[in-house]
Amino acid sequence: MARVVIIGAGLGGLYAAEKLHDAGHEVLVLERLERPGGVWILHEDYEAGDWPWIRFGVTATAIDGKCVVTDRGRFCGDVIIEAMGFREKRPAELGIFGTRPAGVFALWTAMRMTELGWRIGRRAVIYGCNKWAEGLARQLSDGGVYVEVFGPSFWCRERATIKELRGSERLAQIVTDRGFSTLIRWLLPRSCRIAGWALRIGLATPPLLSTT
């Protein structure tokens, strides 16, 4: 019988909590947000319940011996489990350098913004193709955003590597290794657009720009 403090009420944290509870341990889960699920909840249609062993709205900032230091005081136990495994790739790991105009969001940010009821844009490109990308794509398109998903991995249906992000204020264009790329908004002058020579140069031309 041990008292276990788990940081994070995502899939990992909750699974560990269940197993440890079944083994007869006392479990306390600390969660930063007001809901469980972490990055695994990409829809709001989860069942709200009463879980006395989860403390919501508690942000852990440090681990001090056998105690977790949070903004709501210290939570001590015999064992502390960090279940905050999910993280996005950083700019350097992605290999996309340069400054970031507005409109470039990490998965968590995009997810949370959608959850809070805001639209992150009219068209979106999700870079990377895993479960979370799929979930986010579904969530965004439910909110009326035109979404394209591609990534550099071999399992991606649409394969492309982003080389550069362009745009001075808001993100305007994404340059990939497959030539001149997905256009989020036209950078070209209007005359070029009417002439039509620059159309259909993307990976998938958004329907609004279709030449047909």
Place this chain on the structure above:
Amino acid sequence: MVEMYGKYLRDFENLTPVKIFAGNRPLSPTGDVLIKSTGRTVHILGTESPAFTGAPALVEDVVKALEGLGLPKRKLGGLPPPKPYARCGRVVCFCRGVTECEIREAVRRVSRTLDGVMARFGMGMGPCQGSRCMAEVLKIMSEELGVEPREVTKFGGGSWLVL
């Protein structure tokens, strides 16, 4: 770069860089900091990285150089020390331990853009690169400024964040 500098860091292959910077900076021909006055301008060259740390010492030389140019010296009243931010409430940024109160206070004092608020506290520069706090900061800002989130910009102009 990895080949050249990898040997200086232990376990380089397993490190995940948070951010990579590159840039050009002038080097002083003498190998030391060069303080030179031309006309009514004083140049401080080749400070390299310790420019910020060395600033209080460099200022003394600059003042001497300016006095040499015949500029009048005035004594200014000291600026009041900045009021510290009160820390209370929920921790919004757990990489830097920034609380909700601090963000609200920053918006009330001066910060009007998302980058402004985040740069003030070093948010977005920790291991999560701002992915966990950006949406929350935007929410707090829109509440504090009394505007819709779509009116809050990243750095002004057309840098809107959400619709």
